[in-house]
Amino acid sequence: MSVPTQPAHIFADILGRVQGVCRALIADGTLPEGIDLSRIVVEPPKDASHGDMATNAAMVLAKEAKTKPRDLADKIAAKLGADPQVASVSVAGPGFINLTLKNEAWFDALRAVLNTGAAYGRSEIGAGEKVNVEYVSANPTGPMHVGHCRGAVFGDALATLLAFAGYDVTKEYYINDAGAQVDVLARSAFLRYREALGEAIGEIPDGLYPGDYLKPVGEALAKEYGDKLVKQPEAEWLPLVREKAIAMMMEMIRGDLAALNIKHDVFFSERSLIVGGTDQVGATIAGLRAKGDVYEGRLPPPKGAPVEDYEDREQTLFRATAFGDDVDRPLKKSDGSYTYFASDIAYHKNKFDRGFRNMVDVWGADHGGYIKRVQAAIKAVTAGEGTLDVKIVQLVRLLRAGEPVKMSKRAGDFVTLREVVDEVGSDAVRFMMLFRKNDAVLDFDLAKVLEQSKDNPVFYVQYGHARGHSVFKNARVTVPDLPEDNGKRLAFLAGAPVERLTDPVELSLIRQLALFPRTLEAAAAAHEPHRIAFYLYDLASEFHALWTKGRDAPHLRFIIENDAEMTVARLALVQGVVSVLASGLAVLGVHAPNEMR
Template sequence: MNLFATFEERVAQALRNLQQAGDLPGDLDISRAVVEPPRDPAHGDLATNAAMVLAKPAGTNPRALAEKIAADLASDPRIVAAEVAGPGFINLRLDPAIYRDMLRAVILLGEEYGRGTGQDTRPVNVEYVSANPTGPMHVGHGRGAVFGDALCALLAFAGHDVSREYYINDAGAQVDVLARSAFLRYREALGEEIGEIPEGLYPGDYLVGVGQQLAQTYGPGLHDHTEAEWLPVVRDAAIEAMMAMIRDDLAALDIRHDVFFSERSLMAGGTDAVAATIADLRARDLIYEGRLPRPKGAPDEDWEDREQTLFRATEFGDDVDRPLLKSDGSYTYFAADIAYHRSKFERGFPVMIDVWGADHGGYVKRMQAAVKAITRGEGALDVKLCQMVRLLRDGEQVKMSKRSGEFVTLREVVDEVGSDAVRFMMLYRKNDAPLDFDLVKVREQSKDNPVFYVQYAHARCHSVARQAAEAFPQADLSPENLATRAAASQTAIDPAELELLRRIAQYPRIVEAAAKAHEPHRIAFFVHEIASLLHQFWAKGKDSTHLRFVNQSDEESSLERLALAYAIRCVIASGLRILGVAAPDEMR
């Protein structure tokens, strides 16, 4: 049950009635009219902007139009009052029975309440993490991993067909550096004294095991080969080991991908998808030979003062055309990335979402331009940038990890504070906002720790059910009976209770809006807000007996309140499931 969708359709019907009566043009686009929560809850349950957005194209006065719409809406028995406010907003007050029906629906749907059907049925490809396979994942990778995984869960819950993808950057110079670093550890495993790791190689201890495995598999045989001979062998072994480690790190956060796409596969097996992509663009006159002007301000790493093979990126919204070939004739990273996104489109994904680190912000426009070009405008790319994470321990910055040699690994953080704390806190800020993550604060059992605060609310709802079972051992506490009681209740709704019911009613709308904006943090904010309302309501029950969830002297009201607690529990559990966070029955 989506209360907002229900009354959005009722407003649309009122507008159609005015069109039939000749009060509005018959060809007027009424789709811009929406129903949303009023800015001030004291103004009612719902508000619509219908008159404000339609008056001008209809050639009428907003307030006069609002009066006509309100008159139509007031005839609906579900609407107690339709009040025009200000220049033409319409506030609606609903019959409380609406919320009792909603409560019944929530209880019967359980954690499926809020699930969408997905009006846009096009498959969605979400590419996230895609960390270079050169070492363990750091905390910054973890933010993109958690964000991407929660976004996929959100989109799926909203009704979309989602594919989770990891792009393995296994064709660049960095994997050759990885191979040379692993070969050094191989020599160490054979008993050679290697001394300090040379600058330019990866110094972390995580490659020691790779070297030992190479020594066990090949013995001293690789040592006598030339680099050209041993490099591909060591590179493949090192990449495989790194990807196994990355998968294991991701599994610790319950993150799994449907597809691991290898960059090297673009040019494997006698095919060259990059060349084919360039040829396709060239045939459409989207590639030319020319010179780029010297960039103003800071130097552009793509700029070279020479004749180059350039993609007409400016025709698709970019600031400058982009080179596809380096001076040695090899492909630029951009050329390979175009071919990769062309592959996504050819695999049936017109909607693409890439989750990148904030340091890739300058790459967004060119990639979006490329997607427009290679899909002939049929595809769309949304890039979500995740800002850096500053790791703290009780307010002091944590900088180094012995295992990585350069940074604190994601796995170290997960092992210390747990998956739930990592996931929730990574999502409790918008992705493009910097994040401070304090290893001490996220383990506090207090209201200042958001993940504890929300999980405690869910556990409290379960405790209500246990208390009710003890207080009323003969009562039927099944969801079906609670749903029936909720719908049949004639008890007046307390203002504090109404605030909770209104918030529950907003959940389907929050899911839909969050999925449309590709912003899973909205779910984290929502469950925290409803948890806060629950804790406030609980506190009021200490002073006011009639507000207690379980009142041993009043079984009827207790079971009605148990229905409310059950609905809150379902909504919090649903939201936490989208975020990938556990919803515990009790806190220990």
């Protein structure tokens, strides 16, 4: 079976029909030539009683057409009423146009699901544009914790969503291996090295990393160097220990990410910006200085900061206020080394130079105040051609049956990502990390995500997929030719008499399936993968409700023993649900099981 390169999309189809009506109004002189039709949208009405779809066409075109929105709406509605897919049209309020479609339009939408299979919902809105999604980027100083987990899942799902919508996506991890924290890591590892040599190190001093996860680093150093490093001054052993510790920490982090089925395309080293013969940070500063965007000057003390803590000195400053920031920003510390911000400017310029005009960064909750300065810098180094969307991921409160979870002994002061995944599985972690908007605090209850109930969203959605396969298995008594293979089953059901699905609950479920492509496009445009999780839960809820209704109303059961044709029609509906649940879960990186255990 051939798969269309442009899968059918009922909202896009109706939008095309609305735009066609507007072109007809241009042709007859009602609308002016050259009027912008791209602002027209077609979407579900906020109140379902108003119809199946609503369009803002009259509202966005009236001013340019120099007419009243309501008057223009009446003219558009009159032409839409003659469309063979439209059952009725009404004009509401100041000029919104509500449409109710004929059942045949929804039958066509279901056929589109069956005809396109796994391609249903895929879009070309990205048009192959390159997008860099940088996420996780945890300091390489230890195992990943639950807070990192949320950013990792969000970023990974967003990258997959954007690829599904037609973007050329690169998934990137920025290794912060050039700052003071990696020197602290090296000193902490050196202490574990001495411990591995048999020395009693006592309590870990304040300021060093206390977790047991550094013991293997110490053992590896002892095996490689013996007691050689003990006899060296810090200036000699520090770079050796730092390199070994970072390498082992990154190996651990990659393993933690693999437990969530996350794999980055690029691991970019911050240190690479300043070593290897080319000082990219210095070159970036020089380029900005040449344009007048860097100068030597003084800054007033920060608001609310104690005056005695403020050092009034002339320093190298980026003219951030010229690009929308609140204050100009330092690029060098008092010792002449670069600030983190200076490295971040060079790093994002590097992304732009690699062809990424569209960049998305996923940051933790404590980085909100950093957004404006980085966006200002990107405007400066890309001459306004680069864009950065920063998605802040809020904190995760880890609970077990409503009670806070105790800290990890292995990590020292936090619960590790691996501990959570090992306890509840990657599917539960990924789905629940996305079942709340990224900028809202998330309560993650380890006990609740293992419940087999409607109150556990990941179970409820996966159970919807498994229930569909259970229906197929039971239906083979009535429809013995029903294939087990998903692709063959899609082809078999593509010719089902879906026009027999006229009950309101059946049509409601078909409408929900038809909403999937538009939901994907809207989620991709807004960079909000949680919309897919919400949609899947709603779809599963409608499917389970129809199954339950069939117990009390036998004529609505999926399998009608004395009516094979009706059974095949219902199986086509079930197949639509199964296909969309599988596709949506794949976007989120969650498995779609054929049976629940």
